[in-house]
Amino acid sequence: MKKPNFYLVLIAFCLFCCSVPAWSASSAVIGLNNEGVRALSNGNYEVAVEKFEAALRLDPEYQLAKDNLAIAYNNYGLAKQNAPDQALKLFHKALGLSPSNRTTKANLEAIIRLMNMDPNSFADRVKVGDQARKDNDLEGAQFEYEEALNIKTDDTIKTQLESVKTELRKRRKSEAKSSSSTADLPTLTDKTDALADYAEYVAKRAKKYWKVSKVIKSTEVWVIATIDKDGKLADVNMEKAGEWPLAAESALDSIKKAAPYKPLPPDSPGIVNIRITFKYKR
16 A cells, blocks of 8 residues: 655744743743744644643633644644554644644545545545544544535434534533633732733833724734833734734834833843734724
């Protein structure tokens, strides 16, 4: 049998990484994402998964961590291709986060072939889905049943798919409730209080220079301002550009025009990241 091809997801096109210290819960999320990026770059997939999952426990909507976690699962699956059952579960996890990722789909199909099955066979996809469900891999079961139904319509599999979706919704609801009650947020100290006040000062100063002639559509822009101990703007990066280009441009311009800022509070890190949110409402 011809050996199937596997594909690594290249992280260079998908990651946002800052190497400077963080001061707030949002920056803590960025910091965990950065640690995951470093682990992923070094091929330490278990640590990478751990860091990205920790970031998502703090902020379940942080899309960069979701994307990076999908990449980590995909590349971890490649490392486990000599243990197809384990690789299969990891590719399923990646597709649970990024269902349309063609690279991971191709890797999954390659693993199925390594298991002496045909990814284009209805019966084989159902077989893989049944085993995934038995192993409590609900994301995998859902994906496999959907792939089977793309090959052939079958009322029995449709019923099984709906049952899996119901189980998955219940589990995710339970996990979200557990996460919200146990996630460890940073403890405020005098030091972080001072930086929080400083961040508020930076945001207010930047918004004085925020010029918008006309709001075309409602959107939200997140910008990370990197400020050194003397108040100099060391860097500015777009974290979330929103859906309206002029909004992102005006947000970046306001932060640049507001610089320089006053020095950081005493005993602060030498340089900090501050996320500033700009909301545009039509």
